Amino acid sequence: MSTISESELLAQIPSQLFINGKWLDATAGKTVDVQDPATGAVIKTIADASPADGMKALDAAVAAQDAWAATAPRVRAEILRKAFERVIELKNEFALLMTLEMGKPLAESLGEVAYGAEFLRWFSEEAVRINGRYGINPEGTGRTIVTQMPVGPSYMITPWNFPLAMATRKIAPALAAGCTVVVKPATLTPLTTLFFAKILQEVGLPDGVVNVFTTTSTAAVSDPIILDQRLRKLSFTGSTGVGQSLMKLATENMLRTSMELGGNAPFVVFEDADLDKAVDGVMLAKFRNIGQACTAANRIIVHESVAEEFAARVTERVKAMKVGRGTEEGVTIGPLIDEKAVAKASELVADAVAKGATVATGGHAIAGAGTFYEPTVLTGVTPGANILTEEIFGPVLSITTFATEEEGIRIANDTEYGLIGYVFTEDLKRGQRLIEKLQTGMMGLNVGVISNASAPFGGVKMSGIGREGGAEGIHEYLSTKYTMTPNPFA
Known part of the structure; x- marks a missing residue:
């Protein structure tokens, strides 16, 4: 340096x-x-x-x-x-x-x-x-x-x-x-x-x-x-x-x-996904830039058969994240941009919890100088929670579940936005189906970061x-x- x-x-x-x-x-x-x-x-x-x-x-x-x-x-x-x-x-x-x-x-x-x-x-x-x-x-x-x-x-x-x-x-x-x-x-x-x-x-x-x-x-x-x-x-x-x-x-x-x-990116994990890849992918897609990215995974939609294991692995990784000033060695989560961003994160987490979600880790603003919010995992997020419809722009990962491919696609597309979606599956045909069925301008198939100068960046619908x-x-x-x-x- x-x-x-x-x-x-x-x-x-x-x-x-x-x-x-x-x-x-x-x-x-x-x-x-x-x-x-x-x-x-x-x-x-x-x-x-x-x-x-x-x-x-x-x-x-x-x-x-x-x-x-x-x-x-x-x-x-x-x-x-x-x-x-x-x-x-x-x-x-x-x-x-x-x-x-x-x-x-x-x-x-x-x-x-x-x-x-x-x-x-x-x-x-x-x-x-x-x-x-x-x-x-x-x-x-x-x-x-x-x-x-x-x-x-x-x-x-x-x-x-x-x-x-x-x-x-x-x-x-x-x-x-x-x-x-x-x-x-x-x-x-x-x-x-x-x-x-x-x-x-x-x-x-x-x-x-x-x-x-x-x-x-x-x-x-x-x-x-x-x-x-x-x-x-x-x-x-x-x-x-x-x-x-x-x-x-x-x-x-x-x-x-x-x-x-704006974006409201779905991150869909199917039952046949390589969970190691999926966990690595969601950590990048959710927490890069402290979650303050229009491409950030906003809704983590996981097949019910692997949701518990996926949540446990993700929670373990999130608990290990170091919060602090970005110039400090080893820091992976810096501050949010301002107090308004902290207030919004707090509000969306509180709403999700009031509607049935569980805080697996984090869930609070950090007192003291700077605008810090704990890296957070919410499980059991239910339909009707505002975090499923509003872009959070913060280090909060919310998990909801689905049972069938059709239901997963329906949940993923149930938004006015259509910037990017992420799909994790080892089934090539399913991956190809999702390319055509996911209503987004961009898609990451088994990857958590897709931005590249050589590729067209942009969305559909209200994105x-x-x-x-x-x-x-x-x-x-x-x-x-x-x-x-x-x-x-x-």
């Missing part, structure tokens, strides 16, 4: 708005404090943008759009590649910064650096593979030319739970496609994105192509940007409710939208629209243009 101290690292992180290649104070002079959730201490005070600052950022993106779109794909690719290499060089600094502002253990932060950086490398390779086609129309009277054009200036709103990966997953395909961007990171964890903007500047990204601001006046700053006719794309990751509101605004100018919204990552990801920032020309031989 890097020997850089926390204070030395934080001194390197910009505290201003990044607009048109310059670091600027907020017009109104307002600031906002960023806290370490493990201690409650303020670690950095940064600029708090006003609506005027937001429009400056959009102005810069609009002004830079034509030149960036005309920049050779290879040049765009090389900038992204240099950014990838620089992020990897600074992996320890990025990891420590994420642990400080978000709370996840350092080992997980390092994993996010590798994952987040991979979007830069992947889309550097996709930038030079934006293809069209040429052909003879069926009547033979002309020629059709189909090209892919950059959508244009894009506004990106990122969440707090994966500060680097959520930024690179949006910024990288946009830049590869030839789009300029305005980025608003969450005020709870803005420092990683500001640090990344500094890296983009270092590797030669032209002024105005990426602009970053933070604000506590989200609607007042964002709404005018979204309603401005010069903006052509909106990408948001966050709650379904906020996503619905943003989509309504986006219809005013028919913006292209990408929405990665959103569009895809990020993979070959599909760059097309979210491209517009198809068709041209007819005369038959050159006529």
Whole structure:
């Protein structure tokens, strides 16, 4: 690991708005404090943008759009590649910064650096593979030319739970496609994105192509940007409710939208599952990022014949987890992001217990500094418990049971969400059936982690629209243009 101290690292992180290649104070002079959730201490005070600052950022993106779109794909690719290499060089600094502002253990932060950086490398390779086609129309009277054009200036709103990966997953395909961007990171964890903007500047990204601001006046700053006719794309990751509101605004100018919204992931364990694999898988799917992930397993649905053994094995593993500040050696569960998250976890656990569930381990907030909640296992969760319908975003694993494949599928699909599902079975045909029957945009078959830069990430139903990552990801920032020309031989 890097020997850089926390204070030395934080001194390197910009505290201003990044607009048109310059670091600027907020017009109104307002600031906002960023806290370490493990201690409650303020670690950095940064600029708090006003609506005027937001429009400056959009102005810069609009002004830079034509030149960036005309920049050779290879040049765009090389900038992204240099950014990838620089992020990897600074992996320890990025990891420590994420642990400080978000709370996840350092080992997980390092994993996010590798994952987040991979979007830069992947889309550097996709930038030079934006293809069209040429052909003879069926009547033979002309020629059709189909090209892919950059959508244009894009506004990106990122969440707090994966500060680097959520930024690179949006910024990288946009830049590869030839789009300029305005980025608003969450005020709870803005420092990683500001640090990344500094890296983009270092590797030669032209002024105005990426602009970053933070604000506590989200609607007042964002709404005018979204309603401005010069903006052509909106990408948001966050709650379904906020996503619905943003989509309504986006219809005013028919913006292209990408929405990665809430999840309520089922984790289905069949009677023929390899329980060693299933337990390993659920520990990853549930407790990665302290359970604060839209892909987190929210409903553990286990066949009644193996439920008792599965619960015993999982409980033993959970009891061994170490809670603490993410910088401490051996810690596997850090703090939740804020007091609201702790309160929600407490409320959902209490509701489940009141409706018949049993607490096998954990079940309480941890007193003292920081926003910690015990890693928890609930067994015997009954229909009607709120934890089966609400995304908990915390380290609480709830187990319910089923008797038949049909019942398991019905329970898994009994949600308005459809982001991801996990299935553990050694029956190949059953696995194939679940691929077709599970109503989700993604599925893990005998694996507990599926996120990969080369694969399309996204959901169905109320979990959103569009895809990020993979070959599909760059097309979210491209517009198809068709041209007819005369038959050159006529």
